[in-house]
Amino acid sequence: MSSIKISVLFFGQITDYTLVNRIELNDFKDTDTVLHYLKTMFPRLKESPYQLALDKEIIHENTLLTSHHTVALLPPYAGG
């Protein structure tokens, strides 16, 4: 079985503690597994409000990942 390679993007206040805008991850089968890992790595994520986007579309449920997927953690928007 070939490895699943995805990118994770961080924005806004989340970058205050991730300190990076982007990480690459291997072999995570779905978004819940990614989130579980991220919360271990960045405990402050547990108290942060955010939405999840998969390839620029907001998702509300656990979703299976394939290679080249991009997962983004989007804190509340503040444009304008």
Next chain:
Amino acid sequence: MSSIKISVLFFGQITDYTLVNRIELNDFKDTDTVLHYLKTMFPRLKESPYQLALDKEIIHENTLLTSHHTVALLPPYAGG
């Protein structure tokens, strides 16, 4: 009894047939008398929509005149 001298101002489409913007009148006691005279002088006034202002205030009823009053005939506004 001293003479009552008033000014009458014309605006917009009304000036198409009055050809002047302003006339001075003597010895008209009230606005109805002025209008009656103007309609004789400018028959097209009878078919024109307008409001009457006395010293810059719109009036809806016959009003007594005193010297230095300014009567204005205001066709529908078209600013902007």
Next chain:
Amino acid sequence: MSSDHRVRNIFIQGAISSGFIGEKIADHAAKKNIGGHSIFLGQVRADLKEDKEVTGIEYTSYEEMALEKMHEIRQAIFAKYELTCMHVYHSLGLVSVGEISLFVFASSVHRAPAIEACREVVERIKKELPVWGKELLSDHSHVWKENRN
């Protein structure tokens, strides 16, 4: 300052230039409590009237009455909306097609008052100011502008 009791002139001879509008916007950079500006611009259209094209509008007004009325509108708007400032300019004389004849500019801390006040002022100006527009046609005849609601 902006909501004072002075009757201000709003009339500008001829068209309102985009440079003038840009300058008025720049003037507000020093007002550091403003969060939103709402601007309305009225532009002269090349409408067809009696099969002839409008080439420009010649604006006239009963100026004294218009300025008093505008002052009254201004006082009412400042009483109703929490504005930082508001500016109104209207052309007199000839404004050609494509040029701007009305410029309403409202500013507030948060966006809603500026947006609502700007819109209300535009509606009131069109309904309540004694201003007339002679639409000049391509064959040198004219018709008189009528405002839609």
Next chain:
Amino acid sequence: MSSDHRVRNIFIQGAISSGFIGEKIADHAAKKNIGGHSIFLGQVRADLKEDKEVTGIEYTSYEEMALEKMHEIRQAIFAKYELTCMHVYHSLGLVSVGEISLFVFASSVHRAPAIEACREVVERIKKELPVWGKELLSDHSHVWKENRN
């Protein structure tokens, strides 16, 4: 032309200058069927946050997603309102207090569609575009901007 299917860039590095806004207004003089323009400008305020004054906002975005979303908003607005054209510009990077970070510009034959579309686009931009603002404070700390409804 204006309602085409191309995804357009809306992002400008740094503040949106009043000169740029004036030029965009001037560009519309050639569109002789336009009767009204409605413009909204968002300006950076010197708010107090944790007793310190905001000196500027550093904007970031998930640009690709924001441009797709903006395209979707644009299509919806053109379907809903009879507009002649619409232009949107949003800053990225640093915008200092008193400078402009958002410029929405809608035009139509009669005034109502431009005014309503402009307002709706501003609301949708603030709610739906993935854009963030880091409010830089006078002591070099920062807080993150939160939009009011």
